[in-house]
Amino acid sequence: MQFEHSAQLRAAYPDLVAGVVQASGITATADVTQRTAAYLTVARERLAAGAESGFSEIQAWRRAYTTMGLRPTRYRCAAEALLRRLRLDDDLPRLHPLVDLCNAVSAAYAIPVAVLDLDRVDGDLMVRPAQGDEEYLSFAGDTEHPDPGEVTFVDSAGRAHARRWTNRQSGWSAVRPATSSVLIVAEALHPDAEADVTRLVATLVAELTEAWSAPTRVAVLTDAAPRFEMTAAGQAVSPGTR
Numbered sequence: 686m687q688f689e690h691s692a693q694l695r696a697a698y699p700d701l702v703a704g705v706v707q708a709s710g711i712t713a714t715a716d717v718t719q720r721t722a723a724y725l726t727v728a729r730e731r732l733a734a735g736a737e738s739g740f741s742e743i744q745a746w747r748r749a750y751t752t753m754g755l756r757p758t759r760y761r762c763a764a765e766a767l768l769r770r771l772r773l774d775d776d777l778p779r780l781h782p783l784v785d786l787c788n789a790v791s792a793a794y795a796i797p798v799a800v801l802d803l804d805r806v807d808g809d810l811m812v813r814p815a816q817g818d819e820e821y822l823s824f825a826g827d828t829e830h831p832d833p834g835e836v837t838f839v840d841s842a843g844r845a846h847a848r849r850w851t852n853r854q855s856g857w858s859a860v861r862p863a864t865s866s867v868l869i870v871a872e873a874l875h876p877d878a879e880a881d882v883t884r885l886v887a888t889l890v891a892e893l894t895e896a897w898s899a900p901t902r903v904a905v906l907t908d909a910a911p912r913f914e915m916t917a918a919g920q921a922v923s924p925g926t927r
Contacts, residue, residue: 686915691813702878704886724789737768742795745874797851805858808841821845
C-alpha cells in the first residue's frame with residue numbers, strides 16, 4: 686500500500702509538503718480532553734491576534750483554491766473551517782477522541798489534518814485531479830462524483846475520500862467507534878511548511894503514544910521524497926519508523 690501525490694499535482698504545487706502518520710491500536714475510549722483543550726488554547730491565542738484569514742498557512746490554501754477555480758471564501762480548507770468555527774463558537778464539536786485531537790492540532794498549527802480509517806481504504810491512495818467517475822460518499826449517505834480535475838484522494842477501487850482536496854472528507858473512510866488502523870495526513874503550502882509539518886507530525890506521534898500507546902510509521906513527503914509505503918491494514922505497524 687502506498688500514499689502519494691500525483692506528479693501532476695506536485696508540478697502544479699511545488700511547495701506542497703505532506704506529513705503522514707500510520708497508526709494502529711486506536712480505540713474510542715481514550716481520554717484526550719486535556720490535551721485537546723491545550724491545543725485549542727493555542728489556537729484561541731493566535732486568533733486573539735487576528736482572524737484566521739490573515740494566517741500565512743491559510744492564505745497559501747486560499748491561493749491554491751483560487752488557482753483551482755474555486756472561491757476560497759465558499760470552499761475553505763479544513764483548517765480554516767475549524768479556526769473559523771472556533772473563533773465564532775469558541776469551541777469545536779466532540780466526535781471521536783482521535784478526531785477531536787487531530788482537529789485541535791490542526792487548529793493550533795493552522796494546517797489541514799485528515800484522518801482516514803485504513804480498513805475502509807482499498808489498496809494504494811493517491812491525491813490527484815479527479816477523472817469524474819470516482820465515487821464519494823457524503824456524511825449524509827449520498828453518493829457524489831468529484832468534478833473532472835477536482836483534487837481528491839483516490840484509492841485503487843476508485844473511491845474518492847475527499848472533495849476539493851482539503852475541503853471535505855468522505856463519510857466512507859471517516860473514523861468510527863470500531864476504527865483501529867488509521868492514516869493521518871497533514872498538508873501545507875506556506876513558506877515554512879516543511880518545518881511546521883515536521884513539528885506537527887512529531888506532535889501527533891507523541892500524542893498517539895501517550896493516549897493509545899499506538900505504534901506508528903511516519904514520513905514528511907516533499908517533491909524530493911513523494912511516496913509513503915504503508916503496511917496493509919491488519920498488519921502490525923512498526924513503532925516509530927520513518
